[in-house]
Amino acid sequence: MKQYWEIFITFAKIGAFTIGGGYAMIPLIEKEVVDRKKWISKTDFVDMIAISQSAPGILAVNISILAGYRLKKNRGSLVASFGATFPSFLMILLIAVFFRQFEHIEWVQKMFKAIRPAxxxxIAVPVFTTAKSVGINFKTAVIPIGAALLIWLWGISPVYIIIAAATGGLIYGRLKRRF
Amino acid sequence: MIYLQLFITYFKVGLFGFGGGYPMLSLIQHEVVDQHGWITQQEFTDIVAISQMTPGPIGINSATYIGYTVTNNIFGSAIASIAVCLPSFIIVLAIARIFTTFRSNKYVDDVFRGLRPATVGLIAAAALLLMNPENFIDYKSIIIFGASFILTLFYRVHPILMIILAGISGLLLY
Known part of the structure; x- marks a missing residue:
């Protein structure tokens, strides 16, 4: 019981102090789980990040599921992911309850008028940084541009884009190996 | 059956959300704003702003916020938040068991070679959908957008600082 509590507290701390989501969380998880608690080795942690990135869903949740599983199997993964998400759940819930009273105040409205375009x-910035990091060139640019236009102009669901992209990747790989 | 709809919607977001928070935005936006009309594009933008400034991933934050807005109680928040995590449990634990064969599998490689460029498109779609008259009310909006874009891309200003600066400029400009 004590160890479950420790897992919960550790991940709740990680959840409470990472602003900006997934990638900002990685160094903090590493510091807590690898350096301080020594629950997981450095190489195992690198593998965990790799798995978390290849699975769908929220990166921080994926990492905590894996780390929790390593410690205490299924129950450990439940406790760790609950810990990681609970602080933000509480905070957003409070905001959801009170924000609708705040949003009519004049100075709040003024601030949000300027915050929205910012x-x-x-969101526009990671379009370019991600394009660079995945190595988009003039030839491959047709894929993200096509995907964006299909969603933006025709309201195609991103779900179909993801399925099509995965299938496209499989077919392309198959053809490349054959010829 | 709003609870069931919330559950299915966020389960889908969790199941097809590849590549982190930003590509996931376009999925959430499509489901929650376009398909169900639970919130407006403007409210969606506000949630992204709040999400950037509070701890936790945008996937969870939006689920909690929208779950509450739609049902007006905590139960809705909890259902949406659990639903978005559920696919991860099933898939991550399954992959963990077959990890060594999974990573070196050429088909898995192929799938990700296809997914990576598409996620760039998903982020672009989310940004384009938010470039609307609700968020861009006048020429000042365009100036704020341009300044924020340049400051974050070239000067690496932190998103939270950017939102605070924008908020202050709003008090001065409007």
């Missing part, structure tokens, strides 16, 4: 910029 948020759009925050």
């Amino acid at each position: 948020v759009v910029a925050l």
Whole structure:
């Protein structure tokens, strides 16, 4: 019981102090779980990140499921992921309850008028940084541009884009090996 | 049966959300704003702003917030938040068991070679959908967008600082 509590507290701490989600969480998890608690070795941790990235879903949740599983099997994974998500759940819940009273205040409205275009910029920036990191060139640019236009202009569900991209990758790999 | 709808919607987001928070935004946006009309694009933008400034991943944050907004109780928040994590449990634990064969599998490699460029498109779609008259109300909006874009991309200003700066400029400009 004591160890479950320790797992919960450790991951709740990680969840409470990482702002900005997934990738910001990795160094913090490493520090707690690898360096301080020595629950998991450094090489195992690198493998865990690799698995978390190849699975769908929220990166931070995926990592905590794996780390928890390593410690205490299924129950450990439940406790760890619950710990990692609980602080933000509570905080957002409070905001959801109170924000609708705040949002009518004049100065809050003024701030949000300017915050909205800034948020759009925050989403536009990773388009370019991610394109660079996955090595998009003039030839392959047709894939993200096509995907974006299908979703933006025709309202195609991103689910179909993901299925099509995965299938496309499989077919391309098959053809490349054959010829 | 709003609870069932919430569950299915967020299960889908968890199941098809590849590549981290930003590509996931477009999935959430499509389901929650376009398909169900639970919130407006403007509210969605506000949730992204709140999410950037509070701890935790956007996937969980949006599930908690929208779950509450739609049902007006905590139960809705809990259902959406659990639903978005559920596919991870099934898939991550399955992959963990067959990890060594999984990583060196050429088909897995092929799938990811296809997915990576598409996730760039998903992020772009989320940004394009938010470039609408609700979020861009006048020429000042365009200036704020341009300045924020340049500051984050070239000067690596932290997103939280960016939102705070934008908030202050809102008090001065409007």
